[in-house]
Amino acid sequence: MKQTYGHKLKNICCRLLLAICFVAFQCFSFSSEAFANINSLRIGQGVGNIRLVFDSTSSFDYKVFLLSDPKRLIIDTQNVKVNPKIVNQLNQNTFLSNPRLGTVGVDDVRIAFNLKKPVIIKKAFLLPPQSSFGWRFVIDLELVSEREFSSRLGSSHALTNDNYKESKVAEKASKQKQYIKENTNQKKIIVLDPGHGGHDPGAIGYSGVYEKNITLAMSKELKALLDKTGKYKVYLTRSTDKFIPLRDRIKIARRYNADLFMSIHADSAKNRSAKGLSVYTLSETASDKEAAALAERENKADVISGLDLGQHSKEVSDVLINLAQRETMNRSSEFAGFMVQEMKKKVKLVSNTHRFAGFAVLKGPDVPAVLLEIGYLSNRQEEKQLQQKSYRKKLGEATVKAIDRYFDNMQHASVF
Ligand SMILES: [Zn+2]
Incomplete structure (x- = not known):
């Protein structure tokens, strides 16, 4: 009996999911x-x-x-x-x-x-x-x-x-890219993804601060700094307090033809003295236990909505991983390397700062993507710092330097 009920529930969930996917697809589709x-x-x-x-x-x-x-x-x-x-x-x-x-x-x-x-x-x-x-x-x-x-x-x-x-696939992609490039004067396209939102608060800090608010504030700060350089066209996956499923965040990055996708989060740990910043890139297996546990926590964001998107996206994301070009993973790693170097100059980093884990949100096949954990909200001092605009600006400035270096480096690489 239980199984039948489970099946029915699963069926309903699948249908709901399909409807959501369909609507999302319609919204992001450029042509009909x-x-x-x-x-x-x-x-x-x-x-x-x-x-x-x-x-x-x-x-x-x-x-x-x-x-x-x-x-x-x-x-x-x-x-x-x-x-x-x-x-x-x-x-x-x-x-x-x-x-x-x-x-x-x-x-x-x-x-x-x-x-x-x-x-x-x-x-x-x-x-x-x-x-x-x-x-x-x-x-x-x-x-x-x-x-x-x-x-x-x-x-x-x-x-x-x-x-x-x-060439139809490539043609279509380049047409879209062309369209966006023409409207942005060849600016590099960066999609910033403030973690969580809406009914999903993310981690809850030492004194009750919500991760979703910190990630949004950090993303807006970073967008402002990147806009100021005049070199980038920056989009946010959300600019208000709303919930977006993980798969849709990737879709947004791909629809904008992002040159770089950066998901922004803040962590929490039982050990309240844990602090520091780390940068994650995608791998099929996590680099250590903590990275694996974090990936699991972040990926659970979709389960909270009542729809087990994680289960469904497993099949899809397996294919996406298969399709992921080695090059995209290498580029993500390269960018993470620059991030670590620039951040080191400004703030405390956790040991082993660049880590690899299986985050659903990083699984876009053709967009270099990193996930940034900007600190521990469970740490009293870091929670306080992350609420300060001046501190977020400091992090943002280091990030802009890393982004500059990454794209400069890529330009040089393509000359030879
Ligand atoms: Zn998070």
Whole structure:
């Protein structure tokens, strides 16, 4: 009984989540192109072959290819909305496992499956509506030797439809970037993300100060300082006391085509003498126990709203991590390095200042991102300092120097 109730609840949560995602998507979408809706997946299996049939409301552009380590079937689609329930329509399959959805480029949907056996893609094609069927997207796979599988890897062996343009994703992204750049005179785009907000206060300080208020004040101070340089276009994920789910914070960064995303938080510890500042970047495993515990605390922000976004975003974020370019992670680390150097000159840092942890908010695939813990609100002295504008300004000035160094360094790197 309990399970049934749990399932129902989960179902309701999923639907609510979908509705929220849909609304968020509509809000951030730059254009309102017509989308094909993929609503279901059917699978037919023979001895050495398998057919996947996706039911769709209209035709769309696609690209299907294979990847290794682990073996994967990747389906990139353009102008498509995929009903997330299709990932549940893969039962006890001997070829495929772990279906998941993610995004690639700006807003194209990637459907990924793990392959239990080596296969090749024999055919991929669209069938127009016929009798009781609507549009169908069909993929035929054939069981082959490991060797043959290895010879068909990567996008050079991809099957696409005629309209699929390899550059479409990049083109779209660069068009958006162009649009923003033209309106900002080539200024670098920085998205600042004040942690928590609304019904989620974040950490509560020694004398009851809310983290959400400190992070907002710090972000506004930093924006003012960055604006003053004239070199940056700065956006905040929130400028008022409102709750924004973690995934939407990433979406905002991507919609603005951020060159740098910085999430700002203040920590709290049982040990009231703990103090200092630290900079975190993304990694699949946390660098130490404290970093792991902190990541867990921060990621819980979404659970508080009553919707377990964390659970849902696990599938999505796994794909995002897969898509994350090494380069983005390296850039985040590089920036964190500058931050530590500049902050060292101004304030106390915790030992091991640059740490790695799995923060949901840092999981944008194509935006270098760091999370800054500006101090411990549980420490009486730091709580007091963080409430002072002059102290926040000091932190802000050091951050601006680090940002300057990071972009200068990148410019030099691209010359050679
Ligand atoms: Zn926080």
